[in-house]
Amino acid sequence: MPPTSNPTLRQRRLGIELRKLRERAGFTATGAAELLGVTQARVSMVETGRTPVSADRVRSMARAYDCTDERLVEALAGMTGRRVRGWWEEYREHVPDALVDLAELEHHACALRVALVIHIPALLQTTDYARSLFREVVPPMRQYEIEYRLTHRIKRQGVLHREKPPSYTAIIHEAALRMGFGGSAVTRGQLKHLIDMSELPHVTVRVIPFGSGHFPTTGQSFDYAEGPVAQLDTVQLDSQHEACEFLDAEAQLGKYRAVLDRMDSCALSDAESLGFIHRCSQEL
CATH class of the missing domain: 1.10.260.40 (lambda repressor-like DNA-binding domains)
Known part of the structure; x- marks a missing residue:
């Protein structure tokens, strides 16, 4: 070859x-x-x-x-063979390579767990909400760059709607629900979409309220992609420099599994989380 x-x-x-x-x-x-x-x-x-x-x-x-x-x-x-050209390869010249890699990681994951403090998870974002985030990037992106990022993000969301989707668990801090990106109308639509997505059998949304009293993280968002065996899990850390960091060392994987487990213990139950999101929407 x-x-x-x-x-x-x-x-x-x-x-x-x-x-x-x-x-x-x-x-x-x-x-x-x-x-x-x-x-x-x-x-x-x-x-x-x-x-x-x-x-x-x-x-x-x-x-x-x-x-x-x-x-x-x-x-x-099972990871061998010739390179398979997934849809994400179409974007390699238009978005940072790290985002192409992230789409590939999500495509092959057996399960996904994410933790966010400021933003709603990318796979659960509405088009209007995502566009409002891209417009806040510093330095500003050109309009065509925003559109490429937007279509790439929406296509990434397809992983949750395919015939056999991975299980997806999002642990979201209350701050992300109240940031108000795009204004009240956009935020209200985003929170409704979050509730709708949580009704899918493979999607779980958990909220950590301000008053939880515990928060075992530095505030950095990250994704945890589970492989077919634990040794092939991967952690993706968000970066402000357009270069996602992918971690795969055993100690690193163990650390972020523990962080997710502790964050999960701090979060409201599934039903309580949905009620909390609904109340946040009503308060806008």
């Missing part, structure tokens, strides 16, 4: 996980190449996602690295 100069997030992650297996086994890239009967350059290309790798090759590499976790190995084998 020919190498690629622009690997997808999924290809890069597969390479990272293969490198982790090699390093746990105590092999250098050179030693692994000798063991596998390939060049050191080939090993490096695979581990950076620049060379596609077959499912059989992944299994043989896992055996060589003494990996006995069959669920992990099969999950990695």
